[in-house]
Amino acid sequence: MKSKAGAATLAVVGLTGQMMMAARAGSISAWAPCPQFGDLSCAYLDVPLDYHNASAGNGQLLVVKANATAAERKGTIFLNPGGPGVSGLSTLATDGDALMNRTGGAYDFVSWDPRGVGPYTYPGNVYCIPDDEFASFWNGTIEGTGINELGDFTNQTDLRALYSQAPVLDEKWRELGERCLAGPNATTLGYIGTAATVRDLVGLADAIVGENSTIDYWGLSYGTLVGAWFINMFPDRVGRVILDGVLDATRVASTQSYQLWRDQVGAAEDAYTGLATACALAGPDNCKLAPSANGTAQDVVDVLNDAIKASLPRQLGHDHPVQNLLTILRATMYSSLYQPQLWAQYGNELLPQAIATIQNSTADSASSLTKYVVSTVAPTLPLPSSHLPNEIAIVQRRRDAVYTQNSYTEVAVVCADSVDADPSVNTTVVFDDLVDVIRTVSPSFGALFPVPWQRCSYWPVRAPERFQGPFNGTFAHRVLVIGNAYDNATPFKEAAHMAEVLGDQAALVKQNSFGHTSIYQYSTCVADIIKAYLQDGTLPSGTSSNPTVCDIDDDVELFPGVKAVDVIAQVGATDLSARD
Numbered sequence: 001m002k003s004k005a006g007a008a009t010l011a012v013v014g015l016t017g018q019m020m021m022a023a024r025a026g027s028i029s030a031w032a033p034c035p036q037f038g039d040l041s042c043a044y045l046d047v048p049l050d051y052h053n054a055s056a057g058n059g060q061l062l063v064v065k066a067n068a069t070a071a072e073r074k075g076t077i078f079l080n081p082g083g084p085g086v087s088g089l090s091t092l093a094t095d096g097d098a099l100m101n102r103t104g105g106a107y108d109f110v111s112w113d114p115r116g117v118g119p120y121t122y123p124g125n126v127y128c129i130p131d132d133e134f135a136s137f138w139n140g141t142i143e144g145t146g147i148n149e150l151g152d153f154t155n156q157t158d159l160r161a162l163y164s165q166a167p168v169l170d171e172k173w174r175e176l177g178e179r180c181l182a183g184p185n186a187t188t189l190g191y192i193g194t195a196a197t198v199r200d201l202v203g204l205a206d207a208i209v210g211e212n213s214t215i216d217y218w219g220l221s222y223g224t225l226v227g228a229w230f231i232n233m234f235p236d237r238v239g240r241v242i243l244d245g246v247l248d249a250t251r252v253a254s255t256q257s258y259q260l261w262r263d264q265v266g267a268a269e270d271a272y273t274g275l276a277t278a279c280a281l282a283g284p285d286n287c288k289l290a291p292s293a294n295g296t297a298q299d300v301v302d303v304l305n306d307a308i309k310a311s312l313p314r315q316l317g318h319d320h321p322v323q324n325l326l327t328i329l330r331a332t333m334y335s336s337l338y339q340p341q342l343w344a345q346y347g348n349e350l351l352p353q354a355i356a357t358i359q360n361s362t363a364d365s366a367s368s369l370t371k372y373v374v375s376t377v378a379p380t381l382p383l384p385s386s387h388l389p390n391e392i393a394i395v396q397r398r399r400d401a402v403y404t405q406n407s408y409t410e411v412a413v414v415c416a417d418s419v420d421a422d423p424s425v426n427t428t429v430v431f432d433d434l435v436d437v438i439r440t441v442s443p444s445f446g447a448l449f450p451v452p453w454q455r456c457s458y459w460p461v462r463a464p465e466r467f468q469g470p471f472n473g474t475f476a477h478r479v480l481v482i483g484n485a486y487d488n489a490t491p492f493k494e495a496a497h498m499a500e501v502l503g504d505q506a507a508l509v510k511q512n513s514f515g516h517t518s519i520y521q522y523s524t525c526v527a528d529i530i531k532a533y534l535q536d537g538t539l540p541s542g543t544s545s546n547p548t549v550c551d552i553d554d555d556v557e558l559f560p561g562v563k564a565v566d567v568i569a570q571v572g573a574t575d576l577s578a579r580d
C-alpha cells in the first residue's frame with residue numbers, strides 16, 4: 001500500500017500559526033482569437049497570488065487553446081512546456097501540430113504563460129536590473145563573457161582566471177538579489193514557484209473542464225516537475241498524465257541545486273556524438289561541417305574544436321550582453337542538440353556561418369556574430385528568453401520601456417523551489433564542481449555558464465509553498481513516463497528513476513531517438529501508445545528496469561539520405577549512455 005501524499009506533506013513556509021484565508025482561482029474569460037498566433041484562442045484566468053493567503057491579491061494568466069482537429073472532440077489536455085520560463089503560448093504556436101498529431105487530434109490543447117513568463121501573464125517576466133544598467137552591472141565578469149575553457153580544462157592560466165572571479169560573483173549575485181528586492185518585482189517574487197503553478201493548473205481545469213474534474217496533462221521537460229508535484233499534491237485529480245523528457249523530481253527535492261547541472265549536461269555529449277555521426281554520414285554535400293566524404297564523427301568534432309580554439313583569443317570582455325566568441329559558439333552547438341529536425345539547418349547554415357564569422361574575426365566580428373545568433377539562431381532555440389515570437393518581443397519592448405530584456409524568470413523559479421541552500425556553498429564551491437563536471441562529465445558543454453541552478457545560494461526569496469515529496473502517491477489513474485534514449489537535456493536515467501519511484505502507478509516508455517522530449521522525432525509506436533492511453537487508460541508493460549522500447553519511424557531523416565535509425569544504431573553500439 002502506498003500512502004496518500006497530499007496537503008499534509010506540503011512545506012508551507014512562512015506560516016506562523018495565524019489563520020490565513022485560502023484563496024481560489026476565478027472563472028475564465030471568453031475565448032477570443034489572438035490572430036498573431038495563428039489559430040490559437042486566448043483567454044485570461046484570475047488567480048490568487050498566494051493560494052494560502054487571499055489578502056495577497058490576484059494575478060492573471062494568459063491562457064491559450066488549440067482546438068481539437070478531429071471530428072469528435074474527446075477532452076482537453078493541459079500542457080506545460082517547461083523551462084521554467086518557456087511560454088505556453090509560443091510552444092502551442094510552434095509545437096501544437098506535433099502534439100495534436102500524437103493524440104489523433106481528438107483533444108483541445110490548453111497551455112498558458114505561467115507565473116513569471118512573458119508580458120501578458122501577471123506576475124510576468126522577472127526584472128531586477130534596468131536594461132541600460134545591465135552592461136555596466138556585469139561589466140568585467142564572466143557572467144557577461146562566459147568561461148574560457150578548452151579540452152579538459154587543465155590550463156592553469158584559464159583556471160586562475162576562473163577562480164579569480166569567484167569572490168567577484170559572490171558579491172555580484174548577492175547584489176543582484178538586493179536589486180531584485182529593490183526593483184519593480186520585489187513584492188511578487190515569492191509567488192512564482194512551481195506549487196503555485198500546480199494550483200494554477202488545477203484552477204484552469206476547474207474553470208475549463210469543470211470543478212473537481214480529473215485533469216489530463218502533458219508535461220514537457222521542466223513541465224515534468226510540475227507534473228510530478230501535481231500528481232502528488234492532487235492525487236485524486238489525476239486523469240491521463242504524460243511526463244515527457246523527465247527531470248527527476250526526487251533529485252530536485254534532495255540535492256543542492258548547483259549539483260543538478262552535472263545530471264543534466266552529461267546527456268548532451270551523447271547527443272553531440274549523434275549529431276557528428278549523422279553529419280559525417282551525410283558528407284560535405286549534405287552537411288557542410290563534414291570535411292570530407294567518408295569521414296568520421298571525430299572529423300566533424302575536430303572541425304568544431306578547431307573553431308573553438310580559434311575563437312579563444314578573440315575575447316571581447318566588457319560589452320555584455322556580447323559574450324566572447326567561444327561562449328557563443330558553445331551555446332550554439334548546445335542549442336543545436338534540442339531539435340534533431342533542425343540538425344541539417346545547423347550543420348549547413350548556422351554552425352558553418354558561425355565558424356566563418358570567427359575565422360574572419362575582426363574587431364567587429366563578435367558583435368556581428370552576436371547579431372547573427374540573435375537574429376538567426378535564437379528563434380530556433382527552445383530556451384525561455386529567446387522563445388517568444390517576435391511579435392511578443394516587440395509588444396514587450398513597447399510595454400516596458402525600462403525593463404525589457406534580461407528576465408530572471410528561470411532563476412526565480414528554480415531558486416524559489418529548490419532545497420534550502422547550504423550556507424557553505426559559495427561560488428568557489430560551485431566552481432570546484434563545475435571544473436569537475438567539465439573534466440569528467442562534459443568537456444564540450446560543461447562550461448556553459450551560468451546556469452540558473454548555480455545561483456541559488458544568493459537568491460533572496462523562497463516560495464511560500466514547496467512540495468518536497470514523497471513522490472509515490474496513489475493516483476486516481478496511472479501515468480505515462482516517456483524518456484528518449486539520447487535526450488540532450490534530460491537523460492533517460494531520470495525518467496527511469498521517476499518510473500521506479502512511481503512504481504506500479506506508472507509505465508515507462510523509452511523512445512529510441514535524439515532530441516529533447518518525444519515530440520521532435522516521430523515514432524508511430526509512441527504515438528499509438530499515447531492514443532491508447534488517452535482512449536481508455538491502457539498502458540504498455542514497461543517498467544523502470546524493463547522499459548517498453550519504441551524506435552522512431554524508419555523514414556525519419558537527420559540529413560538528406562541519413563536515416564535517424566541508422567545513426568542511433570551507430571551511437572547505441574558505442575553504448576555511451578551507459579557511461580554513468
Ligand SMILES: *[C@@H]1O[C@H](CO)[C@@H](O)[C@H](O)[C@H]1NC(C)=O
Nearest residue numbers: 001002003469470471472503
Ligand atoms: C514512498 O516513498 C517514501 C519516501 O521515499 C518511502 O519512505 C515509502 O516507503 C514509499 N512508499 C511506498 C509504498 O513505496
Ligand SMILES: *[C@@H]1O[C@H](CO)[C@@H](O)[C@H](O)[C@H]1NC(C)=O
Nearest residue numbers: 031032038039040041066067
Ligand atoms: C476554437 O474554439 C473556439 C470555441 O472554444 C472558437 O471560438 C474558435 O473560433 C475556434 N478556433 C478555430 C481556429 O476554429
Ligand SMILES: *[C@@H]1O[C@H](CO)[C@@H](O)[C@H](O)[C@H]1NC(C)=O
Nearest residue numbers: 014015016020053055056057
Ligand atoms: C498575507 O498577505 C498580506 C498582503 O501581502 C501580508 O501583509 C500578510 O503578511 C500575509 N500573511 C502571511 C501570513 O504571510
Ligand SMILES: *[C@@H]1O[C@H](CO)[C@@H](O)[C@H](O)[C@H]1NC(C)=O
Nearest residue numbers: 100101102103104105522527
Ligand atoms: C502524424 O505524423 C506522421 C508523421 O509525419 C504521419 O505519418 C501521420 O499520418 C500523422 N498522424 C496524424 C493523425 O496526423
Ligand SMILES: *[C@@H]1O[C@H](CO)[C@@H](O)[C@H](O)[C@H]1NC(C)=O
Nearest residue numbers: 122123124125126184185188
Ligand atoms: C515585473 O515588472 C514588470 C514591469 O512592471 C511586469 O510586467 C511583470 O509582470 C513583473 N513581474 C513580476 C514577477 O512581478
Ligand SMILES: *[C@@H]1O[C@H](CO)[C@@H](O)[C@H](O)[C@H]1NC(C)=O
Nearest residue numbers: 135136137139140318319320
Ligand atoms: C566596462 O569597463 C571598462 C573598463 O573598466 C570600460 O572601459 C567600459 O566602458 C565599461 N563598459 C560598460 C558598458 O560599462
Ligand SMILES: *[C@@H]1O[C@H](CO)[C@@H](O)[C@H](O)[C@H]1NC(C)=O
Nearest residue numbers: 148154155156157158312313
Ligand atoms: C593557457 O591559456 C592562455 C590564455 O587563455 C594561453 O595564452 C596559453 O597559451 C595557454 N597555455 C597552454 C599551455 O595551452
Ligand SMILES: *[C@@H]1O[C@H](CO)[C@@H](O)[C@H](O)[C@H]1NC(C)=O
Nearest residue numbers: 206209210211212213236237
Ligand atoms: C468539489 O469538491 C469540493 C471539496 O470536496 C466540494 O466542496 C464541492 O462541492 C465539489 N464541487 C463539485 C461541483 O462537485
Ligand SMILES: *[C@@H]1O[C@H](CO)[C@@H](O)[C@H](O)[C@H]1NC(C)=O
Nearest residue numbers: 281283284291292293294295
Ligand atoms: C567512400 O566510400 C565508398 C564506399 O566505400 C567508395 O566507393 C568511395 O570511393 C569513397 N569516397 C571517397 C571520397 O573516398
Ligand SMILES: *[C@@H]1O[C@H](CO)[C@@H](O)[C@H](O)[C@H]1NC(C)=O
Nearest residue numbers: 353355356357358360362368
Ligand atoms: C568576412 O569579412 C569580409 C570582409 O570584411 C566580409 O565581406 C564578409 O562578409 C565576412 N564574412 C563573414 C562570414 O563574416
Ligand SMILES: *[C@@H]1O[C@H](CO)[C@@H](O)[C@H](O)[C@H]1NC(C)=O
Nearest residue numbers: 166167424425426427428429
Ligand atoms: C567559499 O567557501 C569555502 C568552503 O565553504 C571556503 O573555504 C572559502 O573561504 C569561501 N570563499 C570565499 C571567497 O568566501
